[in-house]
Amino acid sequence: MEHQPPVSDRLVRTLQWVWLGVAFLLVGSIVLWIVGLIRAAWKLDDVLSASVGISIVAIPVFLVFMGVVFYVFWGIALHGRGRED
Amino acid sequence: MALWGMVIDLDRCTGCQACVMACKAENNVPAVGAKEAKRGRVISWMQVLTETDEEHHGANMRFIPRPCLQCDDPPCTKVCPVYATFRNPEGIVGQIYERCIGCRFCMAACPYNAKYFNWYSYQKEGPGQNPDVSVREKGVVEKCTFCHHRLQNAREKALAEKRDFDPAEYVPACAEACPAQAIVFGDLSDPASEVSKLAHSPRAFKLHEELGTKPKVIYLTEGETSG
């Protein structure tokens, strides 16, 4: 291997948390946005049924994404290294 | 609550375009110029469509003045992604120019082509315009509103004079300008009004009624004199 500046483990760890945070922020804000749309429909007496109907499907889908991302992060980055079996 | 509607008697219409011009002046509808007009960008909230009579080999020309039909079940408001077009409780389909994002979905959905787009910045605010109607910027959709500002003015005037508002005080510019008195305007929810009576005339028909849009602009076919 050629020469390269060593990469600080702590920096890598921190950035990985940031990486996870960005993913959560993205998905979380989409969920919040959908909830906001339901509220807007309610307030304006617009078509609430459409908002509710779509949200019932959409929100769980985004929550599953969050779950998968967290599962991978947990299983690989946090837990995986400890178990060198 | 009132339900504003219009009856247009095709027997009386001469195709003179007075309604079109009155509408343009009243609502600050921009003149787009000959070059743009040639490219199909004329903005005309009230438009006189012409149809040749197929039965008589084009001998007869039929004029159909077409404002926004103010559907009671408007296909355009359903598809708007931002609530920029809506049907108000009195049945008028409005457009919020400040909110419209210019996606033109409502134009694609309207079966009557009653919505128009500002392809360029066609005009700026200036003298000679009607101060009651906002001037539209580029990139937004605009449409006939049954001269909604006239309704607001009439209501305010009644309020200031401490009396009840009389529906007869509210007439859109096109109906007012028609020299042949082909356009009758009024409250469809009042069975005694002239517009209600005419709407139940045997000559009454609606444009593409089969689409279920429930237009509140009702036409009277030709036939009073010739039939």
Next chain:
Amino acid sequence: MADPRDTHEDILLAPIEHTGPGFYWAVAFLSLLILWGAIAYSIQFTEGLGVTGLHQPVGWGFYVTNFVFFIGISHAGTLISAILRLSKAEWRRPITRMAEVITCMVIFIGAGQILVDLGRPDRMLNVLRHGRYQSPLLWDATSISAYLTASLTYLYLPMIPDIAILRDRLGKRKLLYSVLALGWTGTEHQHRVLNRAIAIMAVLVIPIAVSVHSVVSFVFSMTLQPSWHSTIFGPYFVVGAIFSGIAGLILTMIIFRKAYKLHYYLKPIHFRYLGQLLLIMSLLWFYFTFAEYLTGYYGAEPEEMKVFWAKFTGPFWPFFWSMVLCNFVVPLACLASLKRHTVGKVMIASAAIVVGMWLERFIIVVPTLSFPRLPFPEGVYLPTWVEWGETAGSFGLFALFYLLFTKFFPIISIWEIREGRETSLKEVEERIVSYLPGEVEEKT
């Protein structure tokens, strides 16, 4: 793991390690396209949509066509890859990564078309603040953002072991690869977690992908307009999307096979299998088209027939019949027998289909708008250089994104190829044995 270092793996890492003049030429060419698009858009942004050929009544043209087309191409990737993974098609291994990258890149381009199409792009945020779910455009926004999130995750997860390889083997971008590799060391536990996550995503991504193009079709079919208001538009669009997606994937594979010398990995057999899939989709596409137009023709509603004849014999006939030629005749001729000249034949068919499917989107969007119900002045839509520029720029941007991706990450999954070599051979044998007649072990 020992180092049974497959010397051919170096081919896969080569584009990341070294950059030749070809890359710069490609970037320069693509930049020109993008520049054209950028100039076109900046003029449109300041002057207004008037600089395009759009008018009343044809308010939608190239941009909406491109939107439907690009979102369709995006079905190449994640959907195909998920189906192949779930069906345990072993030949998928060198293909999946390329497919997934197409999806992720092209979704951005596709969604961008809607922004370009807006009269007031400065009010774009109104969709977030005042969005309403009765509008099919909001269905699009939701569905596409779900698809984008899913596709990015689904691209990233199978890349983690490869990023770890890059981290360990490559001298550069150490920090980037270290962070993205999530501390992957290849333990059994990590493999188990990763495979499970990939499987969940593969299952999830299929319905989302189907929903995306159904919802895109709903933009048209929810209106009352002739030739749009059709119940089969959802499945018709999905079929067309997969069809054009596979064609796009094949073209990408052929280009990178040549540019990065991947002949060792992408063999004629891969193209033959994809070609067969393409043939099936071509037949399916024809079936849907036939059903759609026959229904309209037989019912013979006057409004419907105006649009119908405009496509068959009227002003749009060159587009319509080129579409049939490109989507059905050429693919059928090329793909019927793939024993010899496989790659060449598949390439011709794919190129034809990409063009044909763009025409199909165009022929759906424009003719309906050109023939209004009322005796309205009919419009002829002639795109200006602005729309051509934006379209060229979009293709350029997509290609540039793709090219840059290949400079950061391997375009063929290294670990999955290894896995295929090391464990799948045995697995497949066991699987076949389990299909053969014999004692049934499981409880019934």
